[in-house]
Amino acid sequence: MPDPLPRGTLPALLVTRAASRRRAALIVSGSDRASFLTRVMSGDLPKQEGAAPTALLGPRGNVISAGIATVLRERILLETDPPRGSALLWGLDRYRIADDVALTSEDPADTGGRGVRTTVEGPGAAEALDRALLILAGAAPAPSPNGSRSVRDLAPGGVRILAEDATGFACVRRDFRPWKAYTVLSGPGAAGAARIAAIEAQLRRTGARFLSEAEADYLRIAAGEPAWGAEMGGRSLPLGCGLAAHVRLGKGCYIGQEYVARQAHRGRIPRLLRVLECAAGDAPAPGARVAADADGRPVGEVTSSAPAPPGFPTPAFALAILAAGVAPGAAVTIGAGGPAPVAATVRNP
Numbered sequence: 001m002p003d004p005l006p007r008g009t010l011p012a013l014l015v016t017r018a019a020s021r022r023r024a025a026l027i028v029s030g031s032d033r034a035s036f037l038t039r040v041m042s043g044d045l046p047k048q049e050g051a052a053p054t055a056l057l058g059p060r061g062n063v064i065s066a067g068i069a070t071v072l073r074e075r076i077l078l079e080t081d082p083p084r085g086s087a088l089l090w091g092l093d094r095y096r097i098a099d100d101v102a103l104t105s106e107d108p109a110d111t112g113g114r115g116v117r118t119t120v121e122g123p124g125a126a127e128a129l130d131r132a133l134l135i136l137a138g139a140a141p142a143p144s145p146n147g148s149r150s151v152r153d154l155a156p157g158g159v160r161i162l163a164e165d166a167t168g169f170a171c172v173r174r175d176f177r178p179w180k181a182y183t184v185l186s187g188p189g190a191a192g193a194a195r196i197a198a199i200e201a202q203l204r205r206t207g208a209r210f211l212s213e214a215e216a217d218y219l220r221i222a223a224g225e226p227a228w229g230a231e232m233g234g235r236s237l238p239l240g241c242g243l244a245a246h247v248r249l250g251k252g253c254y255i256g257q258e259y260v261a262r263q264a265h266r267g268r269i270p271r272l273l274r275v276l277e278c279a280a281g282d283a284p285a286p287g288a289r290v291a292a293d294a295d296g297r298p299v300g301e302v303t304s305s306a307p308a309p310p311g312f313p314t315p316a317f318a319l320a321i322l323a324a325g326v327a328p329g330a331a332v333t334i335g336a337g338g339p340a341p342v343a344a345t346v347r348n349p
Helices: 035-041 082-094 125-134 191-204 213-222 257-266
Strands: 014-017 023-029 050-057 061-073 074-081 101-104 119-123 158-160 170-174 181-185 269-278 290-293 297-307 317-323 331-334 340-347
Touching: 014 213, 023 035, 035 074, 035 082, 035 290, 050 082, 050 170, 074 082, 074 257, 082 101, 101 170, 119 125, 119 191, 125 181, 158 317, 213 317, 269 297, 269 331, 317 331
Parallel strands: none
Antiparallel strands: 014 119, 023 074, 023 101, 050 061, 061 074, 119 181, 158 170, 170 181, 269 317, 269 340, 290 297, 290 331, 297 317, 331 340
16 A cells, blocks of 8 residues: 655554544454354455454445454454444344344443544554553563564554453554554453553553544545545445455455446446645645646546644645546646645545
């Protein structure tokens, strides 16, 4: 995945609590949980503990809900945009027939009930998280096969159990952006939430930047992640709205698979999600038209945008659904003919 921040680097340590990130979650349990989700959803689940992108599609291949599946020992955690949390629950429930599967909706703002998560990302994420874990009694990860207890040894998508108890305390490396990210998960109960709070307190003492809503949205846009209501809607197809990593064309049957495979193999994807790196510091407004500099023709419009937050030595970014022929590296103008046109370069998400 290309680095979307070519003019600068991220601050060394960023922390985003799940509630501020507006992530809905669904806990899937039962002995058939893995086979059920493999049959219904579009992505491959890790065969062991780990995390991977996936999506629930409609029968005609349209997106119902997209997110991340994290496979843990006794459950699978599905995270998605909150507007689609209930749709995900309803969509999975309708396909549950004789499967031994339980579906439990989790409130992302419930810090003491069903669990809480915190994500640490940026160049110093692994080192800072290692230090924070070591201050907690019993929180040091179990050793890996080579004897290391550091989360730095986790492969992308890997999971390290942090405590052998009922709190479901674990660390997942989730490099679904062009930089390293580690999510610490707790299970039900106040004990797990207290451990997360202790980790966050230690990270604050080491100078971590706790992201605001605006800063979290800026990183989402820079990384090319679509959001429901902006880049995705009820008629969106995954290959055109930035969700290619959420579908596996060769995995066999799943809901909507035939339509996705047909679109991929025929190459008929008229529009694609692209990241626009803006030359000016101001972010263009969603809905602004995008024109190709090569011939001036309109090629799409902005769906989301964000200026660089204070302290980020990086440009403003926007997401846009553009004609498929507009290649990465192309020069475009946002709002051409308007009062404040913005020059931009097309990037791959």
